[in-house]
Amino acid sequence: MKPVYVLNGPNLNMLGLREPAVYGSETLKDVEDRCRAHASSLGLSIDFRQTNSEGELVSWIHEARDRACGIAINAGAYTHTSIALHDALKAAECPAVELHLSNVHKREAFRHHSFIAPAVNGVICGFGVNSYELAISALHSILTSNKKG
Structure with a gap:
């Protein structure tokens, strides 16, 4: 089976150092x-x-689109600014889940x-x-139900 792409956007390389009260103390390597x-x-x-x-x-x-069975994406700040990522995800035509470490709805309005x-x-935050x-796990569930259906 093709892999799941786990894609991380800007500043996630700073996990463990950047605002640990918000993002935790684990590094991106730990993740x-x-x-x-x-x-x-x-x-x-x-x-x-x-x-x-x-x-x-x-x-x-x-x-x-050709090399993955699904995408888990933490686009970081690009989530809130990028129509290009929206269009790319639509064009990929594979299951995708947006994720965030923090609850973005409890943070700044932007x-x-x-x-x-x-x-x-779906979105997980x-x-x-x-x-x-x-x-x-959500991607696994989508992929499994797609095989049955």
Whole structure:
């Protein structure tokens, strides 16, 4: 089976250092390790990536159309600004889940709107690092039900 792409946007390379009261103390490497273990327990593999570049995220989403079975994306601040990511996710035509470590609805008003939410199957936020595992589980559920249907 093709891997699940776990895509991370700007500033997520700073996890563990940047605002630990909001984002926790685990590093992005810790998150990756947890995602790999969880995906493996579900019979999935992952391709885990991070970039601070919007264009690179768009290119990875395009690549996922042929090379991934689904996408879990934490687009960071691009969630609230990028129509390009929305369009790329629509064009990918594969299951996708938007995720965030923090509950964006309890934060600044500009974080309350997601441009990518209408292009994905669902949104998970506010569960810290567990948001990644929940997104992978959601993709597993979508993929499993697609095989049955």
